[in-house]
Every structure is written in C-alpha cells, then in structure tokens.
Amino acid sequence: MQTIRPEIEEFELSGIGKVAAGALDDPDVIPLWFGESDLPTPKFIRDAAVQALDEGKTFYSYARGTMPLRAALKAYLDRLYGIDLDPDRVTVPGSSMLGVMIAGECLVGPGDEVILVSPYWPNVRQVVRIMGGVPVDVRLDEGNDRWRLDFDRLEAALTPRTKAVYVNSPSNPTGWIMTADEQRRLLGLCRERGLGLIADEVYHRNVFAGRDPAPSFLEIAGPDEPVFVVNGFSKGWAMTGWRLGWVVAPARLVEPMEVLSQVNSTGANVFTQYGGVAALEGGEDFVRSFTARCRANRDLVMETLGRHPRVRLTAPEGAFYAFPRIEGMTDSLAFCRRALKEAKVGLAAGYTFGDGNESHVRLCFAIATERLKVALDRLLPLIDGAV
Ligand SMILES: Cc1ncc(COP(=O)(O)O)c(C=O)c1O
Incomplete structure (x- = not known):
C-alpha cells in the first residue's frame, strides 16, 4: 500500500x-x-535584532508580520519603485523560500502545469511537485550578450492545464535581468490566458547593469491580479541565515494569506523582523x-x-x-x-x-x-x- x-x-x-x-x-x-x-x-542590523531580544520581543506576533516591519516594507517599496502599495498586501511568513511555497499553495493544484522559466533555482520545481503540479521548463536562450526569453516558445508550452508561470529576475543561476518590456509582455500573456504569476525578485538589489532596483512586477501589476511578488532580506543585506522574506499578494487575499502564514510558520521569527526594519531604513x-x-x-x-x-x-x-x-x-x-x-x-x-x-x-x-x-x-x- x-x-x-x-x-x-x-x-x-x-x-x-x-x-x-x-x-x-x-x-x-x-x-x-x-x-x-x-x-x-552588517552590525547595525544585528544590533537591532539583539536590542529587540533584550527588550523581550520574544512573543507571538501578527502571523503576517509585525506592524513596524510591514510599515517599513511599504515605505521601502514605495520609495524604491515610486508606487503606493497597500500595506495589507504584504505578508512576512518567514523566508522567501516559504514565500514561494505559499504562492505555490495559492496557485497550484493537482495536475496543474506550471511554466518555470529556466534555468531556475531548483527548489521551485519541488514546490510545484509538492502541490501535485507538473513543472514545465521553458529555457531562456543564451545569446552572445544576454539571455533572452523566447515568448513564442513560452506560448507554445501553454496548454489548457497551464495554471501559472514562475519567473525569477535577476536570475539565479544565469544573472539575466528581465527588462520592463519583457515583464509587460509576460504579464500581458498571463492576463490573456488567465494565468497566475510568481515573480521571484529576491535579487532585486543585486544589479550590475541597468537600474537598481531591477524592474519589478510591482510597478506594473494591478492590486488584485493573481500575481505574487516574492522578495527577502537574504541576498541584498547578507542575511541568509535570518530566514526573513516577504510576499506581496493580491489585495483580496489578506485573510487567506494570514491563514497560510499561520499554518506554515505562524509568521517570521519576531526579533529578526526588527533587524529587517534596520536593513530597510539604513541599509543603502x-x-x-x-x-x-x-x-x-x-x-x-x-x-x-x-x-x-x-x-x-x-x-x-x-x-x-x-x-x-x-x-x-x-x-x-x-x-x-x-x-x-x-x-x-x-x-x-x-x-x-x-x-x-x-x-x-x-x-x-x-x-x-x-x-x-x-x-x-x-x-x-x-x-x-x-x-
Ligand atoms: C531565486 C531564489 N529565490 C528564493 C531564494 C530563497 O531565499 P531565502 O534565503 O530568503 O529563503 C533563493 C535562495 O537562494 C533564490 O536563489
């Protein structure tokens, strides 16, 4: 059996x-x-977490993230992208890894196909499989100057079972940065075909060519579209061991995101979140x-x-x-x-x-x-x- x-x-x-x-x-x-x-x-980030510990910030808090961190995230993202983000769309469940998992929980059911723009970070394939979905690779083309997404090939990979697309830019492992035009085109395709999108933007500040931050789907997606923008502290602020990241989810999912955060982790570790605030406010x-x-x-x-x-x-x-x-x-x-x-x-x-x-x-x-x-x-x- x-x-x-x-x-x-x-x-x-x-x-x-x-x-x-x-x-x-x-x-x-x-x-x-x-x-x-x-x-x-950096020490000033560690100090903020130590201070939070010393002040006894050792209790349960909001499963979607502490108020100071969610406010700091709104201010940071507004400043970075020139947007006016609804802070209720931000959830801090733990790591960005967990953010990708929760996005998968929201979008992928048994038998659903998910387009993974490849080469990709291997964990994302497992997220799709845990959900009972079917990963479908669409590989970037390696040009002489940069990697490129072939939209014809991407469209050709779509079937009636395709449910979502996962794309990571700046990319692990290629270093490809999706241009704003490519993002608009992909979002347009997702709209046309009714697909969800998981945009993994954890390297948004690790940029060598073009604008810092890298272009973000937060700049172009509407507040209630089925787009999950995942990000975190690991890569920009040398905080890999902290396991701290965030998800910007569709506006109508405030309660479901709270439930998902509850059952996956009951929210990120509270005192680390104070380190996150320091990183956002003083980390430039x-x-x-x-x-x-x-x-x-x-x-x-x-x-x-x-x-x-x-x-x-x-x-x-x-x-x-x-x-x-x-x-x-x-x-x-x-x-x-x-x-x-x-x-x-x-x-x-x-x-x-x-x-x-x-x-x-x-x-x-x-x-x-x-x-x-x-x-x-x-x-x-x-x-x-x-x-
Ligand atoms: C593309 C991508 N997404 C997400 C993560 C996970 O980051 P975190 O440390 O915040 O879980 C990584 C880590 O390597 C990554 O490369």
Missing part, C-alpha cells in the same frame, strides 16, 4: 546539496556552491558596497573563466552567480565532485537548474575577491582538461 505520496518519496537532494553533502565543514574548501557571500550581516550604503564587490568579482570571473577557450559564459547582469557552459563536459555532477576533491572548490552542478544544463556549473562569486581568485586558479586546470 502506498501511504507516503510517491512524489515525496522520490525527492532527492538538489545538485547543490549532493555535492556539498559531507564537505560543508572542510576548512580547505572554497565554497562557491551556495547563494551567499562570506560577509556577516551596504547594498551599494556589496554590489560594487560583486560587480568587481563578476568582472574577474569574466576575464578569467569567460575568456577560457572551453567556456561559454554570458556576462551576468545581476544576482551573483556565473553559469558557464564547459565544452566537452557532459556530467555536471561528476565534474563538481572532481572540483571538490581535486581543486577543493565547491560548485553547484548544472543539471539541477532544469533540463539542458548538463554541461554547465554554477558558481557564486559573492565571496572576497582574493579568495575568489584562488578558487578560479584552482579550477582552471580542471576546465582545461574537462571531460
């Missing part, structure tokens, strides 16, 4: 987790596998300096890996990953395991980012430039002989 749902029994670690398993604590490994830098969260200098570091590192990666005769690498416009294709390499997991063993560099295997990525690896270039240089020097001989 099948008691556990088969889709759950089939779950395996991603091609990030599989490489990293067992080597996380090895001090000789330079970790480029996860999506974070080696910078601790950090955002700028972190972007400058990542931009310099991006340039370093382009000058080294990007020029390698066996590598094809489109310059990332945002986020903080490079997603090179290595000619002649056909097993990304095996390559990453070799990189770990022989070069002591932690990479993420390309296959895990959707179909068609078996010759790619992902590396996060947000760490200190000197360490990144060492990692690249260690990797180049492996790429010379890549098989």
Whole structure:
C-alpha cells in the first residue's frame, strides 16, 4: 500500500546539496556552491535584532508580520519603485523560500502545469511537485550578450492545464535581468490566458547593469491580479541565515494569506523582523558596497573563466552567480565532485537548474575577491582538461 505520496518519496537532494553533502565543514574548501557571500550581516542590523531580544520581543506576533516591519516594507517599496502599495498586501511568513511555497499553495493544484522559466533555482520545481503540479521548463536562450526569453516558445508550452508561470529576475543561476518590456509582455500573456504569476525578485538589489532596483512586477501589476511578488532580506543585506522574506499578494487575499502564514510558520521569527526594519531604513550604503564587490568579482570571473577557450559564459547582469557552459563536459555532477576533491572548490552542478544544463556549473562569486581568485586558479586546470 502506498501511504507516503510517491512524489515525496522520490525527492532527492538538489545538485547543490549532493555535492556539498559531507564537505560543508572542510576548512580547505572554497565554497562557491551556495547563494551567499562570506560577509556577516552588517552590525547595525544585528544590533537591532539583539536590542529587540533584550527588550523581550520574544512573543507571538501578527502571523503576517509585525506592524513596524510591514510599515517599513511599504515605505521601502514605495520609495524604491515610486508606487503606493497597500500595506495589507504584504505578508512576512518567514523566508522567501516559504514565500514561494505559499504562492505555490495559492496557485497550484493537482495536475496543474506550471511554466518555470529556466534555468531556475531548483527548489521551485519541488514546490510545484509538492502541490501535485507538473513543472514545465521553458529555457531562456543564451545569446552572445544576454539571455533572452523566447515568448513564442513560452506560448507554445501553454496548454489548457497551464495554471501559472514562475519567473525569477535577476536570475539565479544565469544573472539575466528581465527588462520592463519583457515583464509587460509576460504579464500581458498571463492576463490573456488567465494565468497566475510568481515573480521571484529576491535579487532585486543585486544589479550590475541597468537600474537598481531591477524592474519589478510591482510597478506594473494591478492590486488584485493573481500575481505574487516574492522578495527577502537574504541576498541584498547578507542575511541568509535570518530566514526573513516577504510576499506581496493580491489585495483580496489578506485573510487567506494570514491563514497560510499561520499554518506554515505562524509568521517570521519576531526579533529578526526588527533587524529587517534596520536593513530597510539604513541599509543603502551596504547594498551599494556589496554590489560594487560583486560587480568587481563578476568582472574577474569574466576575464578569467569567460575568456577560457572551453567556456561559454554570458556576462551576468545581476544576482551573483556565473553559469558557464564547459565544452566537452557532459556530467555536471561528476565534474563538481572532481572540483571538490581535486581543486577543493565547491560548485553547484548544472543539471539541477532544469533540463539542458548538463554541461554547465554554477558558481557564486559573492565571496572576497582574493579568495575568489584562488578558487578560479584552482579550477582552471580542471576546465582545461574537462571531460
Ligand atoms: C531565486 C531564489 N529565490 C528564493 C531564494 C530563497 O531565499 P531565502 O534565503 O530568503 O529563503 C533563493 C535562495 O537562494 C533564490 O536563489
């Protein structure tokens, strides 16, 4: 008798987790596998959380987020995008990961197809599967100067069962930033076909080309459209360990979002939310300096890996990953395991980012430039002989 749902029994670690398993604590490994830098969260943000703890902010609070954080989010998003957001649309359930899950809970039912603009962050595929939905990849095309979304191919992938589209911009792993025109076109298509949209904008402040912040669906979607804009503190303010993010949901879902937040987490950890307020109100200098570091590192990666005769690498416009294709390499997991063993560099295997990525690896270039240089020097001989 099948008691556990088969889709759950089939779950395996991603091609990030599989490489990293067992080597996380090895001090000789330079970790480029996860999506974070080696910078601790800025002190003024930590201080705000410590103060909240010292003041006894250790109780349950609103499941959709504390009042100060939701007010600060409204002020931040209004300022950033020149909008007037209804603060009731903001929910802080915990991490952005949980925000994507809740958006999936709102949009995806058994048998529903969900278009995933790929290459994508692997967790999102599992969200669709947990909900009993069917992930359908639509891969970006890798042009010489930038990645591009082929709308004809996207339309061709739609069926009567298609329920929603997930898109992440700036993108993990490609660094693609969707232009405002591309966003308008996608939103238009969703409107025409009655599709929901999950817009994952967690890298909105990690921008090297064009406007900071990256264009957002918050600027163009109406307040009651089935659009969920997910964002968080991890990537902009070096707060990955805090597990703090937010969702802007359709206006009519205020109560349902409260219920979903209740049952998933009963809201984000309360004292961390005070760190979130500090980040939003005083974090611009950090955002700028972190972007400058990542931009310099991006340039370093382009000058080294990007020029390698066996590598094809489109310059990332945002986020903080490079997603090179290595000619002649056909097993990304095996390559990453070799990189770990022989070069002591932690990479993420390309296959895990959707179909068609078996010759790619992902590396996060947000760490200190000197360490990144060492990692690249260690990797180049492996790429010379890549098989
Ligand atoms: C595209 C994307 N969305 C969401 C997340 C989750 O972020 P958080 O740490 O806030 O859960 C990540 C983390 O790597 C990501 O790359």
